[in-house]
Amino acid sequence: MTARHDPDTTASATEADRRDLIARMTLAEKASLMSGANFWNTKAVERLGIPSMMLTDGPHGLRKQGGAADHLGLNASIPATCFPTAATLANSWDVALLERVGAALGAEAAAEDVSVVLGPGLNLKRNPLGGRSFEYFSEDPQVSGKLAGAFIRGIQSSGVGASMKHFAVNSQETHRMSIDEIVDERALHELYLEGFRIAVAEGDPWTVMSSYNKINGVYANENQDVLIGILRERWGYEGLVVTDWGGNNDRVAGLLAGNALEMPSTDGVTDAEIVAAVEAGTLDEAVLDARVAEVLALVERTRRPAGTPAPTVDHESAHELAVEAARQAIVLLANPTGVLPLGPSAGRIAVIGDFAETPRYQGAGSSLVNPTRVDAPLAALRASGLDVVGYESGFTRRDSAARGRQRRALELAAKADTVLLFLGLDESAEAEAVDRQHLRLAQNQLDLADAVLALGKRVVVILAGGAPVELPFADRVDAIVHGYLAGQGGGRAVADVLTGAVNPSGKLAETYPLAYADVPSAAAFGRTEATSEHRESLYLGYRYYDKTGTDVRYPFGHGLSYTTFAYTDLEADAERAGVTVTNTGDRVGAEIVQVYVEAPDAAADAFRAARELRGFAKVRLEAGASARVEIELAEHAFDVFDTDLGDWRTVPGAYRVLVGASSRDFRLDATVTVEGEPWAGATPADLPRYRSGRVADVDAAEFERLLGRPLPSPTWPVGAPLTRADIIAQTRGRGGFAGFLHGLIESAYTVLMRLGRPHAANNTRFALDMPFRSLPRLSGGKFDEAMLDGFLLMVNGRFWRGVRDLIRAARRRRRDPR
Helix, strand or coil: CCCCCCHHHHHHHHHHHHHHHHHCCCHHHHHHCCEECCCCEECCEHHHCECCCEEEECCCCCECCCCCCCCCCCCCCCEECCCCCHHHHHCCCCHHHHHHHHHHHHHHHHHCCCCEEECCECCCCCCCCCCCHHHCCCCCHHHHHHHHHHHHHHHHCCCCEEEEEEECCCCCCCCCCCCEEECCHHHHHHHHCHHHHHHHHHHCCCEEEECCCEECCEEHHHCHHHHHHHHHHHCCCCCEEEECCCCCCCHHHHHHCCCCEECCCCCCHHHHHHHHHHHHCCCCHHHHHHHHHHHHHHHHHHCCCCCCCCCCCCHHHHHHHHHHHHHHHCEEEECCCCCCCCCHHHCCEEEECHHHHCCCCCCCCCCCCEECCCCCHHHHHHCCCCCEEEEECCCCHHHCCCHHHHHHHHHHHHCCCEEEEEEECCCCCCECCECCCCCCCCHHHHHHHHHHHCCCCEEEEEEECCCCCCCCCHHHCCEEEECCCCCCCHHHHHHHHHHCCCCCCCCCCCCEECCHHHCCCCCCCCCCCCEEECCCCCCCCHHHHHHHCCCEEECCCCCECCCCEEEEEEEECCCEEEEEEEECCCCCEEEEEEEEEECHHHHCCCCCCCEEEEEEEEEEECCCCEEEEEEECCCCCCEEEECCCCEEEECCEEEEEEEEEECCEEEEEEEEEECCCCCCCCCCCCCHHHHHCCHHHCCHHHHHHHHCCCCCCCCCCCCCCCCCCCEHHHHCCCCHHHHHHHHHHHHHHHHHHHCCCHHHHHHHHHHHCCECCHHHHHCCCCCCHHHHHHHHHHHCCCHHHHHHHHHHHHHHHHHCCC
């Protein structure tokens, strides 16, 4: 007879064991578990058999550093599989694929004794200039939450914890460590938190990483409304909250808000703050015990049983999965002349563009992976059997002049029948810690495209990049294929799609505007100092464009195929939609079926989006085959967040359930009548622009009425002494040592860019946006709090007094390192 496993009894015994272990700890030992031992590892308590855990980056591939550690991808990490980034994987809309990729990543982490992978990231893409957009899934919380939940399940299937991040409202990189994200309550719940809620419900992440920024005046890591009231009490989350690296402001306030672990090491500084607070009676030791219990629970979940050998990783199989993931995510944006797939009729083919030979396959910053190998599109095309007559780079990275390269590219194009033109965003354009300055491709690439098109050849553009770009040539080319940032196997995947070996099935998880000026947050994004005002509220991405009827280049959910699909027999109710999909073409393909719910009367004069995605599914079909697709509607498919009620409310009425291939390509619709109580907040008279959706014109007064409170100042105080909470960028324009410091960092950026080191150059922006309080905490103990006091005197105009105090503190530090 097999003994029955009682999970409740086991859980109780584990909790009892933790309580016993905590009771045996000293106060100092408890506090020690609240911060790291170094950059990537937690502290051990050897006396009690509590081991250290390793946490490391890995949103799309493991970044375990074997030597010097950093948070920005500067120093090398061990070789690992570089999968497509989140922005790319999202275009697959394939929940099962995301779980497989997550499982492969988790297996590589387990093989390297990594306890927690810091990912996935699932912040909403509020604005296409967000520098970290490549690391996030979508502008829609359904897509973000469903895919993130699957990715988390995959990672944790190997006994490795996932860390869902960055919680929450991390919508820009500019001043990200200090910016106050001002967002109304409906937008907060309906958009910015909803993806995280879905991921918690469907993925149960073992850790959640708090974001650097403030949310409505309170640092995310200290925000009890968000971390306790919403994450734990409303959503029932029971795991551990960890800071982003250097993301702690007030350690005791963080503990009170439910943050258990601060990373990286603070050299004992904040541990001592915790001990002092308990001893002074300002922190109940029971709160500390609860946070310690969360750390111990994570240790138990991720500890490999004694005597169990480390798993091995088949990097060749992982690479093949990376190729498959890229294939499923590549988007065929346009094919008006039917030039794709390429065959004998393509004739002589010229491959032009630097990205063909040296692909850009991932973003920059903390997610930078050292790939086990990289497939280049050029090599794959040459091996495909196509008549490739030559290759020219055509341009240089970072938009520098290269007339010779363009001339040689045009000479090659003149000899060809078809030109494959590889364009995209280079390494300097997208990175952690810096937002993009514009939505354009580099001018030298645009000039090359114009010159090639002037030759009258067939032109296929292949794009690389993690976010939308303006495409002024879109109506003049024969096809556009977008590979996004396709990981180490992307080169082979692109060739397979171009030749038809693989039928493209990816669809955009974000809207491509015609021009940046069309984006509702365009005027203000990344332009302010102290705050970021989300005046557009609910109208983000397609919700805005569809509400206002604004033309777009490519709508949300758009993507073409080499086959065609017919939709028939829609049946829908308040919980599900069922439709029959038939592949009406002559080759196997996959269709992403999207279900939108349109508010009554399309919310013509109501403070609601006209329609919203409420479900999706990907179905693969042989030529001529049909399948019945059943899609469960989202939990809040007919709801709004009622700010008066402080909870979700079902709004009654006759809704249209729309099924189709994008947010602007509906094939079938049905009416579903929903019961409920009338909603008083539907048409607020004092919010006319929010009713119309014309939120680009919202002024401060209307935004304040929406918020129900006055707006804080968007600018930094002029002339006030800089404090620990201020950031280094505030030294700008102050003169003296402060101005020298700012100029030195800016000069370093310029020099590094000229040396062709964009990764290092962009990381100087991280230095500018770093709060002064982070200097001791990120220095590994080399720069302590007393030294910071001297440094602040220096930047505040008391240079020589500060130098004296800094030197004295440094000497004391050398005499007594502890």
